Amino acid sequence: MSSLPVTQDDYNAASFKAPTPRQVLRVALNLKFLIDKVIPIDYDINQVTCQHSRILNHQVIQLTREACGGNRNDKESLRKYQSVLLFALLKVSGWYNELSVKELHNTELYKLRSIAAQHLCKIIIEFEENVDLHYLFLQMLLHRYSMNENDVDSEPLSVVELAADMHATIVIGSSGFQRCISWLWRGWIIQAPDEPTTFVRDATISSMSFKDHFSPERIKTPKYQNILQISFSILFLILYTLVVNEKDSTHVEPFDLAEVIFYCFTLGNLIDEAVKIYYIGFAYLAFWNVFNDTLYTIIGVSFVLRVVSLGLVSTKYSAESWDMLSYRILSCAAPFVWSRLLLYLESVQFVGLMLVVLKFMMTESIVFFVMLLLIMIGFLQGFIGLDASDGNIEIAGPIMRNLVMTVVGAGGFDTFKSFAPPYAAILWYFYCFIVTVILLNILIALYSNAYQKVVENASDEYMALMCEKTLRFIRAPDEYVFVPPLNIIELALKPLEYIISEKNSDRLTHFIMCAIYSPTLLIVAILEVRTAKRIQYNRMTKLQDDANESDEVWDLTDGFVDNGSNLFFDENNDGIHDTRVKNSRALKKQIEAERADPHFPVSPEWHKKVKKSVQPVQEGFQTGVGWELFDLYNQAETRYKKSENKVDELTQAVNELVTLVKELKMKQE
Known part of the structure; x- marks a missing residue:
């Protein structure tokens, strides 16, 4: 018997009550005490993290569970408090990470304890995966818990969110965690509509009715949002190409259809960025956000100049000059437009790993650029001082340009030939030596180190990337999902909310979403009905919903036969029947082939x-x-x-x- 909320309909009937923040704190303190005693010295990390470790042994895992308290004679009581076990372990891991920074003399020990806490998470996740998958997903991994920290309750977070924020690749790389992310990615688990701290299973995934899947609600699924974003990004690239490369006249021409759609795309993305920054704050800003904002700024400047060229604003320059300047600025956005595709293709493993490498390289290069900036400022001041020694500053511009060009290997001594000899020459050669021999080699070493870190842990890094990508779609879900640039339609509908009733507004929005997403929903419904057949078959055979996704050679009873018929009708059990026939036929043929020669089968003693x-x-x-x-x-x-x-x-x-x-x-x- 379980108190798990399975779907939206039966969530309110669930009696599960999460532990209080103070109780979560006590569990975390118990776990910290346990890990402190179990890891008293700096063991070899492989002794702690290896499978069936003698340090994190069976007794330690049992004590980890008992650290949560609860009535041993009441299963529901134990499950209530053990539901926060993973959350508390990750919090303890975070404490150790903080201590490793504060107490440098014990940094290796604290790092090992942090890894041990994460490894205990992994062990428990993989155990629960085989015991109660839904309890693991809905209560241990996805339910949002809060901890009392210095008399203040922390912001509710789930284990999935906390692991992603901590970049806990050990936890993220566990099989149960990845199955949970997969279910979220497919939209099999969704956030409860009336309870922001709880997730439930979507009741429609097992429905074989076509109309149940032809719903705008399914667009909230991260997988489908990602596909739409990729499609719109490719369309954005095509529109950009048409706008930039189709100009064949020096005359100023009015906006054509491609330009109008292109600038609407840009406006939609700008609105999306502005809304997210408004609700999330500057914490939303990251590398790709700044990258996209730079692209939209370039396009925005080009658009303003294009409007000026049409004579809507009177200036002293000719319209052709403004038009030419507009297209030249827009052309500079080409590298950004093409590189932008990488952001939406990161779900492809190769592209995702390259983006992780790039991210690590950019992080590592901060040290190089800080050192370079300080050295450049120092030498620049020295050269300007030499230039000002005669009372006049004459070549400050060429000096600065030469210092910058030296970094990319294009600097030269010509600027300093007749400039304050021999002091300028001494400073110049000294600067060249520091930049080209020392700093650039440091940068190469940093990049090499960043690449090696990612490659050695490539699978876990990719899984962490996909975890973060999935969370971007579900962390703050919209009631209605309008993927940019379709959010312009949502913006246009906003005034109607103050004119018509809420019920009619919802109906209108639902109708519009069905209309604009109908091609996508048609494909989604067809695919999900086929998936629903397999899910129904799995439930009939007491298997998990994600079983039988592939037909393996070594298992004669797995796989699912999908003939793709009767997609638009509710009664379509053909696939289930065909799968049973296929399995029984395969087993029968295999047994007959093995019994053809009485000497072929191995003896029971062999087993x-x-x-x-x-x-x-x-x-x-x-x-x-x-x-x-x-x-x-x-x-x-x-x-x-x-x-x-x-x-x-x-x-x-x-x-x-x-x-x-x-x-x-x-x-x-």
């Missing part, structure tokens, strides 16, 4: 030998001695038990002998 040849990994993990020493431990344990039995037998014999002696004495008396 027993295989089981005996397996190393005692699980037993070694539970005892804490490791599989390498378990046989020795088992022998010692067996001998100890035998010796105890012999001691017990000897003690019993001595007691019997004493009793007999007493009886003989009594008889003699």
Whole structure:
């Protein structure tokens, strides 16, 4: 029995009540005490993070669960408090990260403890994945919890959000975590409409009715929003190409259709950026946001100049001059427009990894540019001082230009040939040596280090990137999703909210969304109906919803037969029937082929030998001695038990002998 909210309809009936922030704090303090004792010294990291570690052994994992408290005789009580276990472990990991910065003499120990906390998260996630997947997803990973920190309750966060913010790749890389992200990405789990701290399963995913999936609500799905963004980005690129490369006259021409649509696209994206900055604040600003804002600024300046060229504003320059300047500025946006595609293609693993490498490189290069700036300012001041020594500052501009060009290898000594000899030459050669020999090699080393960090942990870094991308769509979900530039339509509908009733406004918005998204929703509905058949089949066979997605060679009973028929009708169980027929036929043929030769099948003893040849990994993990020493431990344990039995037998014999002696004495008396 579980109190999990499964869908939106039965969420209100769920009796789950989250632990209070003070209770969450106590759980975190208990876990910190445990990890402090379990990791007293700086162990080798592989001893802590390896599978079936002897340090994070079975007993430690059990103590980790018990740190949450609760009534051991009440399963619901245990689940209530253990639901915050992952959240508390990540908080403790964050504490250790802070301590590693504050107490540098123990930084390695604190980093190891932080990793240990994350590894415990991974172990628990992978265990719960095989016990209760929905409890793991809805209560442990996605429910938003708050902790009391210095008498102030923190902002509610889920484990998924906290792990992404901390860049906890160990946790993000666990299989259960990735399945949760996959379900969020597909829209199988959505945020409860009336409860911002809770997520529920979408009831429509298993419906085989076409009309249930032909709904604008499905556009909230991160996967479909991403596809729409990619489509609009490609269309934006095509429009930009038409606007820039189709100009074939020196005369000023009015806006054509391509230009109007192109500038509408830009306006929609500008509105989207402005709204997000308004609601989120400057914390929203990141590399790609600044990149996009720079692009939109260039296009905006070009648009203003284009308007001026049409004579709407009188100036002393000719319209042709303004028009030419407008197109030249717009042409400078080409690298930004093409590079912008990378942002929306980051879900492709190769592109995503390259973007992660780029991000790390940009972060590492901050040190280089700070050092370069300080050195350039110092040498610039020296050169200007030499120039001003005769009372006149004459070549400050060429000096600054030469210093900058030296960084890219295009500097020269010509500027300093007849300038304050020999002091200018000494300063110049000294500057060249520092920049070209020292600083540029430091930059190369930093870039190499950044690349190596990402490549060594490529899979986890890509999974972390996809986690962040998924969260961008669901962290602050809109009631109605209008993907830019369609948000211009949403903006146009805003005034109607003050004129008509809320109910009619919702109906109108729903109708408009159905109209503009109808091509997308048609494809979505067809695909989701086919997926719903497989989900229904999985539930009939007591499997998880994401089972049987592929037909593996080594499993004759997996996979799903989808003939694609009857998509527009509710009763369409053909795929389920065909899958059962396929599986039974495959098993029958395999058995017949194996029985064709009576000497072909292996004997039952072969399976027993295989089981005996397996190393005692699980037993070694539970005892804490490791599989390498378990046989020795088992022998010692067996001998100890035998010796105890012999001691017990000897003690019993001595007691019997004493009793007999007493009886003989009594008889003699």
